[in-house]
Amino acid sequence: MRKRLGYRGIRSSLVLAITMLMVLIAFAIINACTPKESKQAQKSPYGTPEYIVELPPGYEDLRVQEEQGGKKGAQPGNGASTSASSPRNGNVPSATSEAASARPSTGEAIPPTVARHPTLIFVIDDVGYNKAELEPFLKLPFPITFAIMPKLPHSSDSALAIRNAGKEMILHQPMEALGGNDPGPGAVYLSMDAATIEKTVAENIDSLPYPPVGMNNHMGSAVTRDRAAMTPILKLVKDRGMYYLDSLTAPGTVSAEICRETGTKYMERTVFLDNKSDRESILAAIDEGKRIARKSSAAIMIGHVWSANLAATLMEIYPELVEEGFSLSTISQYMLMQAEESRGDANPGN
Numbered sequence: 001m002r003k004r005l006g007y008r009g010i011r012s013s014l015v016l017a018i019t020m021l022m023v024l025i026a027f028a029i030i031n032a033c034t035p036k037e038s039k040q041a042q043k044s045p046y047g048t049p050e051y052i053v054e055l056p057p058g059y060e061d062l063r064v065q066e067e068q069g070g071k072k073g074a075q076p077g078n079g080a081s082t083s084a085s086s087p088r089n090g091n092v093p094s095a096t097s098e099a100a101s102a103r104p105s106t107g108e109a110i111p112p113t114v115a116r117h118p119t120l121i122f123v124i125d126d127v128g129y130n131k132a133e134l135e136p137f138l139k140l141p142f143p144i145t146f147a148i149m150p151k152l153p154h155s156s157d158s159a160l161a162i163r164n165a166g167k168e169m170i171l172h173q174p175m176e177a178l179g180g181n182d183p184g185p186g187a188v189y190l191s192m193d194a195a196t197i198e199k200t201v202a203e204n205i206d207s208l209p210y211p212p213v214g215m216n217n218h219m220g221s222a223v224t225r226d227r228a229a230m231t232p233i234l235k236l237v238k239d240r241g242m243y244y245l246d247s248l249t250a251p252g253t254v255s256a257e258i259c260r261e262t263g264t265k266y267m268e269r270t271v272f273l274d275n276k277s278d279r280e281s282i283l284a285a286i287d288e289g290k291r292i293a294r295k296s297s298a299a300i301m302i303g304h305v306w307s308a309n310l311a312a313t314l315m316e317i318y319p320e321l322v323e324e325g326f327s328l329s330t331i332s333q334y335m336l337m338q339a340e341e342s343r344g345d346a347n348p349g350n
Helices: 002-033 036-043 060-068 131-138 155-164 194-207 227-239 255-262 279-296 310-323 331-346
Strands: 119-127 145-148 168-175 214-219 243-246 265-268 298-304 327-329
Touching: 119 155, 119 168, 119 214, 119 279, 119 310, 119 331, 131 155, 131 310, 145 155, 145 214, 155 168, 168 194, 168 331, 194 227, 214 227, 227 243, 227 255, 243 255, 243 331, 255 265, 265 331, 279 298, 279 310, 310 327, 327 331
Parallel strands: 119 145, 119 298, 119 327, 145 168, 168 214, 214 243, 243 265
Antiparallel strands: none
């Protein structure tokens, strides 16, 4: 009788152990199947791109401007590539620099000279909160620009890793959004006066272990449309020898106009890569960038460091891009090429 009870006890223990093991396996499967971007969003409180956030009440007119101005692109948040409508030049990247200033001014942003090979420029935003997310992008075998947010736990060591990998770094300057979302530490707000704005941005630049070559806006749909707020920012960018990349998170930004007035080097975003971060949506966005680059010389495509499939997709299609005749560049390299071509146009005998 004792032997029989012992056998039953062992069998019950085995059943319990198997049941617990099955529960643990199920939990692991569920956790593995949870979309990576959802888990990363929890780790990156300042990572939510503004273009997937619905406009707050009272700002519906901005959506109308996006639909009517320039070339119509897919609307933010629908999973397709987004070419935000630009009231200035129909989404063509623009370079305003000392070299370009010799050209006649038409009051519009100056489109670049068509290069021998269409150029693709990839910019990865929101670097600084989680260094592990950065590693796959650092291994990409082509020029790439990283936008680092200031004063985050891994802003400094990410900047050093970017330099060690031979990539380009710019400051991803947080700015107030219309919806009131938290843009993160070191943000510029409309309530600040010019001196405070300049001091805030200067501190962000100086907080990095080496000087960034440029700056773009994180969020900023409120600030980038305000001349009083943007003027001290862009003057500081000029004084520091940097360029400004307008992320175009909302229509009607004043950045191009102020850059033209101050002589600040300027370019603007063409496509967002990861409205949805599945591979098919990323490829569709890249195809849109390729189409624009073939027509207008270059396309600047912004993605985010926490996108689950972006780095792997870029690595996968890189040989194909080269075979199709595209050049890959950083923003500063492209500006240098444009300046050299401008000098060549001005001196055809040389």
